[in-house]
Amino acid sequence: MFVTRMNIQENVSLEPYNTFHIDATAKEFVEINSLRDLQQLLKNPEYMAKPTLILGGGSNVLFTKDFEGLVLKINIAGITILREDEAHAWVKAGAGVNWHQFVLHCIRLGYGGIENLSLIPGTVGAAPLQNIGAYGVEIKDTFDSLEAVDRRSGEVKTFYHQDCQFGYRESIFKNELKDQYVITSVTFRLHKKPIINTTYGAIEETLAQMRSHNGSPAVPGIQEVSQAVIQIRQSKLPDPQVIGNAGSFFKNPVISAEKYEQLRQTYEAMPVYQLPGHLVKVPAGWLIEQAGWKGKRIGKVGVHDKQALVLVNHGGGKGEEIKALAYQIKEDVYQKFGIEIMPEVNII
């Protein structure tokens, strides 16, 4: 397909394109189905003058107003096994491939390493942006490389692991190179002899239940781990098809061990994960719950009743309302604990 004026639609509602279901309007909207489409568009001098927004599955964005520019919805498809050796397979996926479908595809092939990341919404192309993670695994653990197009020159560049500066929900693409590249494909180095990781959360417990209920194998494989993760997620997180949300709204803050010791005098039950370098990570959901926000509703928006880290749109809520709610929560948590919590969601 060749992107011409014809393919650019005007005044498009973004409601079906974001999991918060915010009804913002894009002045212009175009679907990008190939690298060629993208390069063609970037070459167009008209494009250079416009504000643009790259959109995958819209599961990590909050629209607070209409977008007065061009939205590029990335649909680049395709999954290819690039090469294999005895231990690994290098699998490349187009940026528009649905992340969960990619995980399931790799599991069917018997390739492990991303099964703990089952059921995370969104696209493959957005996954490196915040180094998606869940249940003790992050994509940086199996990431090999990605291809991205420079938004100014249209040139394709390959980024390897060391180039991406992955951290907790961070990468170079959220910081130094923010808004400079469009990721078009990602390659993962997956394990042909998977080493399963069941230590985190309720995975072990859920696997045991699965064994007693439907006779799952005594030694679980990647398929069973994936099923367990799906089951846990479905029981804990609201389905965006049913109630608008973008998963965790805030990142878990990291504080010094000294600050934690001080807080522990007052809040004995405060849960933490120890990190290297005398640091601890505090679950933001716990802080929000302690600040009294769990399950609260303000008009059409609110805080989920099972998971305080998730802000929700009960229907017809505005992005500005969710942003204002997030600000109030952030303020209250700071007043109570002296800890600053930062949004994980990209506020637009």
Ligand SMILES: Cc1cc2nc3c(=O)[nH]c(=O)nc-3n(C[C@H](O)[C@H](O)[C@H](O)COP(=O)(O)OP(=O)(O)OC[C@H]3O[C@@H](n4cnc5c(N)ncnc54)[C@H](O)[C@@H]3O)c2cc1C
């Ligand atoms: C119910 C629910 C549960 C979730 N659970 C988790 C979880 O467990 N762990 C986790 O890490 N995340 C989680 N998320 C957040 C979200 O799923 C991930 O951040 C996901 O990677 C976002 O993908 P997306 O395609 O929807 O990105 P979008 O929301 O479309 O975009 C997110 C950001 O990436 C940019 N972007 C998108 N595609 C590209 C591209 N091809 N090139 C360059 N920039 C791009 C956008 O401009 C935007 O800034 C959850 C979300 C929901 C709704």
